């Protein structure tokens with residue numbers, strides 16, 4: 001099914017994890033995609049995977065540091081030029097740095113907020129004019145269950161994801177009369193670079209008992225990023241065209 005034929009989509013974080021799987025899914029459904037990330041060599045791996053799927057002809061790559069205003073503006077301008085406009089922006093790039101909160105440096109706090117929250121703002125601000133020119137403009141932002149369900153040792157990350165939740169609701173209301181949609185995706189534990197390396201990202205003396213309530217209720221453990229990719233594909237498609245100013249939680253029933 002070519003549900004996304006003629007859709008022009010810019011996605012950040014596409015060198016890894018959920019956004020890489022989403023890039024491949026969007027391409028498989030017929031979209032034209034610009035995949036953005038700070039890591040050029042792993043972006044090239046995403047293109048190689050698209051090549052195996054036979055979809056690389058509709059994929060372009062752009063390097064970006066979403067936390068840098070000049071870089072974000074340039075990446076969006078390049079994507080809009082390459083695609084001839086823009087129908088969807090998927091803000092998935094993020095970092096996770098954990099700490100005991102009383103030991104969290106201002107540098108770490110500012111970097112996490114700067115990439116996750118300010119980066120989402122910078123990319124969205126730059127993309128809004130082109131999205132408003134589209135008849136199906138949509139912003140899909142990545143919040144997290146960390147914003148709602150008390151994930152320990154990651155206060156900066158949780159706060160950044162709570163900020164993204166609120167930011168998304170603001171723009172959904174602000175631009176709704178112009179037909180723009182804005183939606184939060186709220187994943188729970190999904191296999192990715194962040195999750196697979198969580199032991200290195202939080203303190204060595206972490207109390208792992210505090211994480212037990214975050215486990216999926218459905219069988220099979222932590223799933224692959226494809227579980228989220230299909231949800232994003234739905235949200236940017238006509239099937240998601242009446243969803244705005246709301247959330248879709250993808251956590252295997254961890255938080256019922």
Ligand SMILES: NC(=O)c1ccc[n+]([C@@H]2O[C@H](COP(=O)([O-])OP(=O)(O)OC[C@H]3O[C@@H](n4cnc5c(N)ncnc54)[C@H](O)[C@@H]3O)[C@@H](O)[C@H]2O)c1
Nearest residue numbers: 013016017018038065066093094142144189190192193194
């Ligand atoms: N994996 C999970 O369990 C989970 C749960 C909830 C939310 N999320 C969210 O899903 C999204 C995707 O994360 P993931 O789990 O696939 O992680 P990941 O680490 O596999 O991918 C994140 C990508 O973002 C890129 N990135 C980091 N800083 C950047 C910057 N300044 N500019 C541009 N790109 C940058 C990285 O290079 C990487 O390719 C994130 O927003 C994350 O917070 C993930």
